Amino acid sequence: MDIAQILRSQGFKVTPQRIAIYDALRGHHHHDHPTAEMLYHTLRPEHPSMSLATVYKTMEIFEKIGLVKILEVGDERAHYDWDTEAHSHIRCVRCNKVEDMMGIDLQAIRTIADQGSEYQITGQHITFEGVCPECAKKESH
Amino acid sequence: MDIAQILRSQGFKVTPQRIAIYDALRGHHHHDHPTAEMLYHTLRPEHPSMSLATVYKTMEIFEKIGLVKILEVGDERAHYDWDTEAHSHIRCVRCNKVEDMMGIDLQAIRTIADQGSEYQITGQHITFEGVCPECAKKESH
DNA sequence: TTGTGTGCAAACACTTTGCAATTAG
DNA sequence: CTAATTGCAAAGTGTTTGCACACAA
Numbered sequence: 001m002d003i004a005q006i007l008r009s010q011g012f013k014v015t016p017q018r019i020a021i022y023d024a025l026r027g028h029h030h031h032d033h034p035t036a037e038m039l040y041h042t043l044r045p046e047h048p049s050m051s052l053a054t055v056y057k058t059m060e061i062f063e064k065i066g067l068v069k070i071l072e073v074g075d076e077r078a079h080y081d082w083d084t085e086a087h088s089h090i091r092c093v094r095c096n097k098v099e100d101m102m103g104i105d106l107q108a109i110r111t112i113a114d115q116g117s118e119y120q121i122t123g124q125h126i127t128f129e130g131v132c133p134e135c136a137k138k139e140s141h
Numbered sequence: 142m143d144i145a146q147i148l149r150s151q152g153f154k155v156t157p158q159r160i161a162i163y164d165a166l167r168g169h170h171h172h173d174h175p176t177a178e179m180l181y182h183t184l185r186p187e188h189p190s191m192s193l194a195t196v197y198k199t200m201e202i203f204e205k206i207g208l209v210k211i212l213e214v215g216d217e218r219a220h221y222d223w224d225t226e227a228h229s230h231i232r233c234v235r236c237n238k239v240e241d242m243m244g245i246d247l248q249a250i251r252t253i254a255d256q257g258s259e260y261q262i263t264g265q266h267i268t269f270e271g272v273c274p275e276c277a278k279k280e281s282h
Numbered sequence: 283t284t285g286t287g288t289g290c291a292a293a294c295a296c297t298t299t300g301c302a303a304t305t306a307g
Numbered sequence: 308c309t310a311a312t313t314g315c316a317a318a319g320t321g322t323t324t325g326c327a328c329a330c331a332a
Contacts, residue, residue, distance in 0.1 A: 013306050018267035049316045072215045090260050103257035111256050116244035119271035126267050192289045
């Protein structure tokens with residue numbers, strides 16, 4: 001099922017903007033999670049009339065229909081992730097790049113949390129921060 | 142060492158506002174983590190001239206000298222925690238209350254992350270979200 | 283006295299919203 | 308045709324900043 005079919009099946013119209021935004025998101029590296037601004041700048045050359053508002057509105061729809069997850073990773077801007085499986089992330093405190101962090105057993109953590117809390121837990125956010133290899137290299141001039 | 146001594150020892154002046162803000166923060170329940178707004182409203186009756194800006198500026202100083210930790214827990218506003226030991230939190234998605242979440246072994250998670258990543262990891266944020274017992278009760282009218 | 287701190291209002295960064303014009307179906 | 312979508316600009320949020328005045332030391 002491609003993006004056009006998914007949109008239609010959920011009652012949304014298929015527009016060039018939505019296709020382009022979806023492609024731009026997919027075009028990013030698998031474990032890389034762009035912000036609205038980043039997508040906008042990626043799209044601008046090919047779609048000069050594209051607006052930031054449309055990126056935001058489209059992402060809201062994509063989230064609603066389960067195509068993306070909106071990540072809040074502590075740099076005050078949303079990052080978008082088209083891998084909607086639960087996993088944790090790491091953000092570079094220098095360049096704000098956000099990547100996947102593998103190897104953390106979220107299910108185990110969730111089980112412990114469920115057992116230890118009186119809340120009805122609905123979600124968990126595990127984000128690391130640090131210096132990415134590229135920035136670490138730069139800094140050691 | 143009380144708050145006045147700590148401030149002085151770090152080269153900051155001791156003002157009624159700083160004392161009041163510190164007391165208000167301490168006055169909150171141990172595992173409750175207010176926002177700047179909440180502190181401001183708590184303080185307003187006793188300190189009518191108190192400004193939000195002063196709360197923010199003071200919290201910045203408190204963080205700098207290790208008196209509070211600033212939590213970003215996914216509701217787009219900072220919550221302040223005077224327990225500066227690393228621990229995880231849970232936020233109620235209905236009332237935005239933030240409380241401590243005990244029983245999660247952060248050290249173990251950190252060790253796994255350190256081993257599995259090429260980043261120089263400097264921090265981790267583990268936040269759960271769910272419905273607190275009070276809100277759950279309300280909702281089931 | 284003198285430099286730090288306060289309080290106000292304006293500036294900020296990111297996101298959302300109102301609305302007229304456009305377009306998909 | 309007509310309801311949904313776009314793009315702009317304006318509004319909105321939480322936070323920060325510039326600056327005149329107040330005040331701790």
